[in-house]
Amino acid sequence: MRRKSTLLSAATAALALVLLTPTGASASAEGYFYYTTKNKVQYIKDPHVEECYKRDADGHTENATNKTAYLYDNTQCHGTPIETMHPGDSEQVQFQAVYFLR
Incomplete structure (x- = not known):
């Protein structure tokens, strides 16, 4: 019975890890994406992947x-x-616009 309980606990932990790991649109890139709009530097911090960010950028x-x-x-x-x-x-x-992929 103890072995069954240990296996069940391990399976539950593995399932929780899979469910809590970011995937799809909820995952993020790490870092900053800098862009210039009207001579002002802007940035996106840790942008989500597979999401379209509308930006009117015109420079660096x-x-x-x-x-x-x-x-x-x-x-x-x-x-x-x-x-x-x-x-x-x-x-x-x-x-x-800018779009990030995994």
Whole structure:
């Protein structure tokens, strides 16, 4: 009986770990995504992956997160990105929205 209880406890702990691990839209990139709008530096801290962030950016942009950022010329993150920024990339770019993938 004691072995059954130990196995049940281990299975319950494993299930809890799976349920509490972030996945999908609830997962986040770590770090900051900097962008410029109207000559003012803005940032997104720990952006959620698989979420479209509407931004009207028009200057220096830096991806200081651990995820790849896809920049779009529309606010819905539809179609082909106009720019792909890997972690550590920095560029002068104008974009309307940014989307992060795992």
